Every structure is written in C-alpha cells, then in structure tokens.
Amino acid sequence: MDSILEMRGISKTFPGVKALDDVNLSVREGEIHALIGENGAGKSTLMKVLSGVYPQGSFDGEIRFRGQPVAFRGIADSEKLGIIIIHQELALVPLLSITENLFLGNEQARRGVIDWTAATAKARELLRMVGLSDPPDTLITDIGVGKQQLVEIAKALSKQVRLLILDEPTASLNESDSDALLALLLRFKEQGISSILISHKLNEIAKVADRVTILRDGSTVETLDCHDGPISQDRIIKGMVGRDLADRYPKREVRPGEILFEVKGWSADHPIHPGRRVVKDIDLHVRRGEVVGIAGLMGAGRTEFAMSLFGRSWGRNIRGNAYLGGREIDVSTIRRAMDGGLAYATEDRKHYGLVLDNDIRHNVTLANLDGVARRGVIHHEREIEVANDFRRRLRIRCSSVFQETVNLSGGNQQKVVLSKWLFADPQVLILDEPTRGIDVGAKYEIYSIVNQLVAEGRGVILISSELPELLGVADRIYVMNEGAIVAEMPAAEASQEKIMHAIMSSAAGGTATREYLQ
Amino acid sequence: MSAELNLPARQPRQESMARFLKSHMRDYGMLISLLAIVAFFQYVTNGTLLQPLNLTNLVLQNSYIVIMALGMLLVIVAGHIDLSVGSIVGFIGALAAILMVQFHWHFIPTAIVSLIAGAAIGAAQGYWVAYFRIPSFIVTLAGMLVFRGLSLALLAGQSVGPFPVEFQRLSSGFIPDPFGPLAGTAGFHLTTLLLCLVTPAVMIGLSVATRIRRHRFAIEQEPLPLFLLKSAGLFAVVAYLGWLLASYKGLPNVLIIMALLVGLYAFVTRDTTIGRRIYALGGNEKAAKLSGIDTRRLSFYTFVNMGVLAALAGLIFAARLNTATPKAGVSFELDVIAACFIGGASASGGVGRVTGAVIGAFIMGVMNNGMSILGIGIDWQQVIKGLVLLAAVCFDVYNKGKA
Numbered sequence: 001m002d003s004i005l006e007m008r009g010i011s012k013t014f015p016g017v018k019a020l021d022d023v024n025l026s027v028r029e030g031e032i033h034a035l036i037g038e039n040g041a042g043k044s045t046l047m048k049v050l051s052g053v054y055p056q057g058s059f060d061g062e063i064r065f066r067g068q069p070v071a072f073r074g075i076a077d078s079e080k081l082g083i084i085i086i087h088q089e090l091a092l093v094p095l096l097s098i099t100e101n102l103f104l105g106n107e108q109a110r111r112g113v114i115d116w117t118a119a120t121a122k123a124r125e126l127l128r129m130v131g132l133s134d135p136p137d138t139l140i141t142d143i144g145v146g147k148q149q150l151v152e153i154a155k156a157l158s159k160q161v162r163l164l165i166l167d168e169p170t171a172s173l174n175e176s177d178s179d180a181l182l183a184l185l186l187r188f189k190e191q192g193i194s195s196i197l198i199s200h201k202l203n204e205i206a207k208v209a210d211r212v213t214i215l216r217d218g219s220t221v222e223t224l225d226c227h228d229g230p231i232s233q234d235r236i237i238k239g240m241v242g243r244d245l246a247d248r249y250p251k252r253e254v255r256p257g258e259i260l261f262e263v264k265g266w267s268a269d270h271p272i273h274p275g276r277r278v279v280k281d282i283d284l285h286v287r288r289g290e291v292v293g294i295a296g297l298m299g300a301g302r303t304e305f306a307m308s309l310f311g312r313s314w315g316r317n318i319r320g321n322a323y324l325g326g327r328e329i330d331v332s333t334i335r336r337a338m339d340g341g342l343a344y345a346t347e348d349r350k351h352y353g354l355v356l357d358n359d360i361r362h363n364v365t366l367a368n369l370d371g372v373a374r375r376g377v378i379h380h381e382r383e384i385e386v387a388n389d390f391r392r393r394l395r396i397r398c399s400s401v402f403q404e405t406v407n408l409s410g411g412n413q414q415k416v417v418l419s420k421w422l423f424a425d426p427q428v429l430i431l432d433e434p435t436r437g438i439d440v441g442a443k444y445e446i447y448s449i450v451n452q453l454v455a456e457g458r459g460v461i462l463i464s465s466e467l468p469e470l471l472g473v474a475d476r477i478y479v480m481n482e483g484a485i486v487a488e489m490p491a492a493e494a495s496q497e498k499i500m501h502a503i504m505s506s507a508a509g510g511t512a513t514r515e516y517l518q
Numbered sequence: 519m520s521a522e523l524n525l526p527a528r529q530p531r532q533e534s535m536a537r538f539l540k541s542h543m544r545d546y547g548m549l550i551s552l553l554a555i556v557a558f559f560q561y562v563t564n565g566t567l568l569q570p571l572n573l574t575n576l577v578l579q580n581s582y583i584v585i586m587a588l589g590m591l592l593v594i595v596a597g598h599i600d601l602s603v604g605s606i607v608g609f610i611g612a613l614a615a616i617l618m619v620q621f622h623w624h625f626i627p628t629a630i631v632s633l634i635a636g637a638a639i640g641a642a643q644g645y646w647v648a649y650f651r652i653p654s655f656i657v658t659l660a661g662m663l664v665f666r667g668l669s670l671a672l673l674a675g676q677s678v679g680p681f682p683v684e685f686q687r688l689s690s691g692f693i694p695d696p697f698g699p700l701a702g703t704a705g706f707h708l709t710t711l712l713l714c715l716v717t718p719a720v721m722i723g724l725s726v727a728t729r730i731r732r733h734r735f736a737i738e739q740e741p742l743p744l745f746l747l748k749s750a751g752l753f754a755v756v757a758y759l760g761w762l763l764a765s766y767k768g769l770p771n772v773l774i775i776m777a778l779l780v781g782l783y784a785f786v787t788r789d790t791t792i793g794r795r796i797y798a799l800g801g802n803e804k805a806a807k808l809s810g811i812d813t814r815r816l817s818f819y820t821f822v823n824m825g826v827l828a829a830l831a832g833l834i835f836a837a838r839l840n841t842a843t844p845k846a847g848v849s850f851e852l853d854v855i856a857a858c859f860i861g862g863a864s865a866s867g868g869v870g871r872v873t874g875a876v877i878g879a880f881i882m883g884v885m886n887n888g889m890s891i892l893g894i895g896i897d898w899q900q901v902i903k904g905l906v907l908l909a910a911v912c913f914d915v916y917n918k919g920k921a
C-alpha cells in the first residue's frame with residue numbers, strides 16, 4: 001500500500017514550549033491511523049500543522065501528500081486537496097440549521113443567490129451517508145452532541161474528502177453514538193478514504209485502527225501495526241506513558257460512614273420551555289467517604305440536576321431540599337451552595353469552567369480567592385505557590401502557571417478546572433464527566449485525588465457516561481433516565497448490562513408516562 | 519507516579535530577555551509611544567509643550583479625563599461600556615452650580631451631594647445593565663440623552679457662575695509650599711521638587727522589595743537590566759517634570775487627587791479580590807458566576823463607581839471653567855473610552871490595565887495640547903486622534919495574533 005501522507009521531521013515551538021520535536025507520521029492509502037498520546041503530547045498541534053491552521057513557515061519539517069510536497073498557507077489550501085479536519089471543539093453555528101451549517105462558506109449558490117432546493121436535497125443525501133435521519137432544517141442547538149458530530153462529518157463529506165482528521169470525536173459521545181461513528185469510519189475506509197483518529201479511548205482504537213502512532217512529549221515514540229497481531233491496551237499505555245500502568249483504578253480502603261449529604265424531592269423545569277419538567281423528584285444521598293456514581297445516557301438530565309442543585313445555575317421552578325450533615329442547607333445561590341460545602345466541576349470547560357484569557361494561576365484560585373488573600377488583598381506569592389502545587393499534583397503540562405489557559409491542550413484545561421474546585425475545599429464535590437478528553441495516566445491521577453478526598457471524609461458525586469469508569473471508581477451507582485432516578489445499586493453488584501437494562505426498561509415506561517401527561 | 523513528573527526544560531537565560539520583551543511588547547510600546555509623542559511635539563512646538571506654564575495646563579486639562587478613564591477601565595474590563603459620562607459631567611456641574619450660586623451652599627456639602635448624585639446615577643444605570651441584562655450600550659446611550667437634557671433644564675439654557683474661590687481651588691489651586699520659605703528659595707516651589715524626588719524613590723523602593731520577594735519564590739519577572747533602565751527613566755522623568763512644575767507654581771491640587779486615585783485603582787485592579795473578580799467577570803461571565811462570584815452585583819458596582827468618578831470629574835471641570843454651561847462635558851465619553859482602548863483594554867472585556875488607560879489618556883492629552891499649540895484646527899485634530907486610536911488597536915490585534 002502507498003502512503004497518502006508523509007510528515008517528516010516536524011517541529012513546532014510556541015513561546016516557552018516545544019510542542020513538537022522532530023515528529024514523523026506516515027498514513028497509508030485507505031487506512032485508519034490512530035494518533036495517541038498523553039494530554040499535551042502534541043496530537044492536536046500536529047494535526048493543525050497538517051491542516052494548515054499553522055501555515056507553512058511557522059513550523060519546521062516537510063509534508064508530502066500523495067507524493068507531492070505541499071505548503072499550506074491556510075485551511076483553505078489543505079481542504080482543496082481533500083484534507084479535512086474536525087476539531088476537538090466543534091465548530092458549528094448553533095442557531096443555524098443543519099443545511100446552513102453543512103454548506104457554510106461553501107453555499108449552494110449561483111451568483112450569490114442560494115438555491116435552497118438543491119441545498120436541501122444535497123443535505124439530505126449527505127445526512128443519509130452518515131446515517132442521520134433528522135430533517136435538514138433542524139437547528140443545531142436542537143440536536144445532541146452525537147448528532148452534531150455526524151453533521152461535522154457530513155460537512156467534511158460535502159468537500160471531496162481524501163483524508164479525514166478527527167480530533168477526539170467520541171470524547172463527548174455515549175457508547176452507541178461512538179459505535180455508530182466508528183462504523184462510519186470503517187465504511188469510509190472501504191470507499192478508500194483514509195482517516196486519522198485521535199482518541200483517549202483505547203478500546204475504540206483497538207476496534208478500528210490499522211496502525212497506531214504514539215506521541216510522547218512532542219516526539220514520535222513508535223508506530224504499531226495492528227495487522228502484525230493484536231495490540232493490547234497495556235502495550236499502548238506503555239508506549240504513551242513510558243512505563244507499565246499496573247492498574248487503571250487505584251485501590252481505595254475506605255468504609256463509607258454516616259450520611260453526609262442528602263437531596264430530597266429535587267425537581268426543576270426547563271428554563272426556556274416552562275412547564276417542561278427536566279429533573280423529576282430526585283432523592284439521593286452520599287455518605288462520608290463515599291463515591292456515588294450517576295449513570296445515564298446523554299440527555300438523561302444529570303448535568304441539569306447537578307447545576308440546578310448548585311445554586312440554581314440551571315432551570316427554573318426549582319423545588320426540593322438539600323441537607324449536609326443532617327442540617328438543611330441553603331443552595332439558592334452559587335455562593336451559598338459553596339458556603340454550604342458543595343462544589344460542581346462542569347463538563348463544559350470552555351464555556352463554564354475557565355476564563356480562557358487568564359492564566360492557570362488565576363483560574364485555579366478563582367473560586368476561593370479568599371484562600372490566597374487577606375482582607376481582600378491578594379497575596380501573589382502564595383497564589384503562585386498554590387497554582388504550582390496543583391500543577392505538580394495533577395501534572396498539568398504547561399510552560400508555567402502563567403500560561404494562558406486558552407493555549408493549554410484540552411486535557412490540561414480539564415485539570416485546571418479540577419484544580420479550581422479542589423482548591424475551593426468542598427465537603428461534597430460533584431464531578432461532571434471529569435475525565436472527558438483526559439489520558440489514561442491523568443485519569444489515574446484524578447481517581448487518586450478522588451480517593452484522597454473521600455479518605456478525608458468528604459463525599460464525591462461522579463457523573464460519567466463511561467460505565468467502566470463508574471464501575472471502577474464508585475461505591476454506589478444511581479441510574480438516571482429522562483430526569484428521574486430509575487435504579488440504585490452498589491457498584492459491587494452492578495454491571496454494564498444491569499445499568500443498561502435499568503435504563504432501557506425505564507425508557508419504555510417513561511415515554512409512555514410522558515405521553516400520558518401531555 | 520508524580521515522582522516521574524516531567525516538566526518542560528527550563529528556558530535558557532539569554533532567551534528569556536527577548537521573550538519577555540516580546541510578551542510585554544504592548545506595555546513598553548505604549549510608554550515609548552507616549553515619550554515619542556512628547557518628544558515630537560516638544561520639537562515641533564520649539565519647546566512650548568514642556569514649558570512650566572503649558573505643562574501645568576496640560577495636567578489641568580487632562581485630569582478629569584484620566585479620572586474618568588479609571589472608572590471606565592473597570593466598566594470596560596467588566597465587559598460593558600458607559601456612554602453617559604460626558605453628560606454626567608455636565609449634569610453634576612450644573613447641579614453644583616445651582617447649589618452654590620443660587621442656594622449659596624458651602625462647597626463641601628455641595629461636593630458631597632454631587633458625588634452622591636453621581637453614585638445614584640451610576641446605580642440607576644447599573645441596575646438595568648446588571649439586573650435586567652439590558653445592554654450597557656443602550657442603557658448609557660439613554661443616560662447620555664437624559665442627563666444632557668436634564669443639565670440643559672437645570673441651567674435653563676444659561677451659564678451659571680462664578681463659583682466661590684475655595685471651590686475654584688479644586689482645580690486652579692496649587693499645593694502649599696512649607697519648605698520653600700525655609701530654604702529661602704523664593705519663586706521656586708521646593709516642596710514640589712521634593713515630592714517629585716521622594717515619590718518615585720519610594721515607588722522604586724517598593725518594586726525592589728517585590729522583586730526580592732519574587733526572586734525568593736523563583737517567579738519570572740522583568741529582567742534586571744530592563745528594570746534598572748525603567749526605574750532610572752521613571753526617576754529622571756518625574757524629577758524633571760517636578761523641576762519644571764516647581765519653577766512655575768508647583769503641583770496643582772488636581773494632580774495630587776489624580777495621582778492618589780491612579781495609585782488606588784492600580785492597587786485595586788492588581789492586588790485585590792474585587793479587582794480579580796472584575797477581570798474574571800469580563801473574561802467569562804458564566805465561568806465567573808459558577809465560581810461563586812456575584813457577577814450582577816459586581817457589574818452594578820462598576821457603574822456606581824463610574825458615576826462617582828464622573829461626578830468628581832464634573833466638579834473639577836466646573837471649577838476649572840468657573841461656570842457651569844449646558845455644553846460642559848460634550849463628547850468627553852469619547853476621549854475617555856479612547857484612552858482605555860489606546861491603553862490596551864479589550865472591547866470584549868476581561869483585559870486592560872490602569873497604567874495603560876492613564877498612558878492612553880495622556881497620549882490623547884498631549885496630542886490635543888500639542889496640536890492646539892501648533893494651531894491645527896479642531897477638524898484635523900479629530901481626524902488625527904481617530905487614526906491614532908485605530909492604529910493603537912490594530913497594533914494590539916496584530917500583536918495578539920502573532921503571540
């Protein structure tokens with residue numbers, strides 16, 4: 001097989017960081033090539049070099065595409081050759097329709113006048129190719145992340161794609177959506193379209209990749225060929241972190257104590273559609289030293305529940321009571337909820353988690369400025385110490401704590417959000433998809449920190465769409481579906497099948513009740 | 519696991535100087551532009567610009583712009599804008615004039631009532647912006663019309679003045695000179711010179727202390743040669759200006775007020791939790807809110823603060839003209855906002871510095887003054903100022919794209 005892409009000796013420096021150092025990558029015609037490495041290893045940067053986001057001249061090295069040396073001045077150049085990248089953060093316009101998004105910048109128009117009939121027809125065709133059945137005039141905001149991801153791919157297909165680059169496409173997808181997406185990649189492969197897939201989910205890589213290139217600290221470590229025999233996940237991890245990782249989930253020796261935190265009869269309505277109940281009458285409790293998981297599909301209302309609980313930051317018409325250590329606490333504003341001992345680490349780091357223009361240091365202390373200030377005056381040196389401490393503990397990869405968070409890799413941004421809430425020193429920490437986009441090594445670190453928190457007698461509520469993670473980390477699991485808790489089980493007795501079963505059997509009943517109510 | 523943590527390699531020393539300069543290009547660039555503009559006008563006006571009398575005038579003319587720029591900076595950093603400040607200047611001037619001239623109030627209660635009125639105006643506008651989420655552009659555009667109209671109504675279209683002498687001193691007075699007579703330097707304001715020697719010396723002393731502390735914590739900071747150069751420059755410039763002012767009437771009272779306020783706001787923005795929260799609010803309101811910051815109250819107070827400072831500026835301006843006119847303060851908001859943007863504030867919020875805004879205000883002020891001396895008409899003055907504003911912001915955007 002010929003190679004469609006050869007990248008040789010690629011180096012790229014940012015002020016203060018060498019993000020890529022003499023990286024080589026070769027992709028064969030019609031293969032799925034996985035690119036993996038720890039957070040900040042340089043995967044996204046390498047793909048931005050390839051797609052012209054960083055233009056020729058801003059990096060060293062040589063790129064050959066289908067045998068020809070290429071020099072891209074911008075994305076438009078690489079797209080012309082059929083190199084299409086789908087970035088880690090989706091780039092769709094939320095208030096435009098699917099059709100409008102598909103052809104944004106590439107409108108089906110004659111002399112500036114859009115031919116909506118042709119556009120719709122073509123959109124339908126593209127959507128069919130990616131297996132989406134929604135009407136093309138649906139607004140992007142009205143479809144879930146999984147479908148948005150498919151729209152991005154359909155958009156790529158509309159541009160004569162030869163090499164498709166997907167940067168962590170499945171990070172925010174649930175399992176069935178991920179499977180659908182991977183199946184699509186396999187279909188493309190049959191049609192001769194090569195793809196580069198970046199992912200931290202090693203099981204997916206094992207499922208679809210033909211070859212795997214591993215990056216570490218900005219250099220190529222090795223390229224493994226999956227056809228030479230199956231590659232174990234442990235083998236990949238070893239390449240990524242440079243050593244064996246004996247256990248994915250650190251052991252915990254804590255006996256949960258008395259009830260620390262309790263929620264009774266918690267309900268909330270949708271903020272825009274009044275009367276639409278999204279969180280339905282939730283009762284749950286967390287013991288001291290306990291990690292409680294909340295499982296559920298995307299859109300089950302878990303984030304909505306957590307945010308409505310945390311200072312009513314989501315929803316309206318919120319009812320219910322919250323108790324800490326047996327006493328009722330006031331959670332009506334975020335400040336009060338925090339004073340009551342709660343903290344909520346968001347799943348959406350860009351919009352709700354970070355002040356991107358600010359450096360790591362300022363983001364880490366934001367929720368607990370009083371912890372580094374006396375009588376309102378900030379002690380700068382102490383603040384820097386705190387930030388450096390978290391940088392060490394969570395292994396945040398950065399040039400210094402003065403680096404702006406906008407320049408951090410996705411996974412490292414996530415660690416900054418976590419640092420912020422750890423520094424706020426809560427009694428009960430709600431973690432919403434805390435390991436999304438985080439590499440295996442860093443996941444282990446985060447689980448260790450969770451263990452440390454509960455060992456100190458605190459409680460953790462873990463919202464996660466990754467069932468293995470819930471099973472590995474939680475002591476007890478609540479299953480949520482359509483805004484209500486439909487099952488509760490000790491993790492020791494839980495399994496993926498049991499959880500899915502609980503969701504499925506409630507779904508049938510749930511839909512029926514909802515229709516009945518309407 | 520963390521035993522094997524690998525941090526990126528330390529930067530080699532010689533590289534750090536260039537890198538530091540590059541990442542702080544904006545700060546130095548602005549200082550250098552101010553100096554260059556001063557030098558240019560000093561040259562083309564044959565030395566008139568820095569003559570003691572003109573220098574004093576320059577300070578008096580700019581004090582109210584600088585004072586308002588301090589408040590505007592906070593408003594802009596919080597992600598808003600305030601178009602009403604020029605009208606507030608006019609309105610407060612009118613109010614004070616009516617109280618002092620028609621009702622014969624003493625100037626102290628007048629000043630207090632005026633500042634409270636400014637706070638109330640700021641609160642009224644901030645309320646809509648913060649709690650009803652009405653864009654500040656619209657609310658303060660309305661305020662601009664309302665208070666311009668109200669000052670017209672208050673003055674019934676007339677000019678009201680003159681004011682009691684004590685009130686005029688706010689703007690036309692100079693600090694007393696207890697040291698001069700002692701040393702027998704008649705005609706030379708010795709206290710002024712002493713103040714202008716001691717103040718920079720104290721500032722440099724404080725920054726040396728900070729440097730030592732930071733060094734102990736191994737925090738990256740301005741390279742030593744640059745620091746020495748800057749300190750020496752600061753000392754020389756302030757001492758020279760002090761000498762110039764001392765050979766006229768000494769330091770104007772407003773300059774003292776202004777300097778204290780600049781120091782206060784620099785401290786608040788850099789070193790206090792409130793300041794930090796305002797930057798977070800402007801940088802990402804949702805994230806700030808979810809971090810437990812009461813973003814609405816914070817926005818509200820930035821407007822209250824702006825109202826008070828605009829009122830103070832109104833008093834100073836009225837005192838300077840010695841009469842309140844319906845046209846007082848017209849288009850001040852543009853100079854104030856321009857000062858902030860020239861000083862590096864970002865229109866989308868979250869970015870901007872007090873020192874920047876002050877330098878921006880002086881860039882505008884020196885250009886106004888210098889062009890007036892040259893006899894350039896108000897028409898071309900505006901054209902040139904507009905272009906300078908655009909150039910400064912372009913430089914910003916370009917710089918940001920490169921970094």
Ligand SMILES: Nc1ncnc2c1ncn2[C@@H]1O[C@H](COP(=O)(O)OP(=O)(O)OP(=O)(O)O)[C@@H](O)[C@H]1O
Nearest residue numbers: 014019039040041042043044045407408409410411
């Ligand atoms: N614009 C920038 N300025 C400075 N440093 C940057 C910039 N962009 C990326 N970096 C740095 O380059 C390194 C590589 O980042 P990159 O985003 O490629 O990582 P990644 O492998 O995609 O990680 P993740 O799995 O977390 O997405 C990181 O250390 C990051 O901080």
Ligand SMILES: [Mg+2]
Nearest residue numbers: 044088409410
């Ligand atoms: Mg990445």
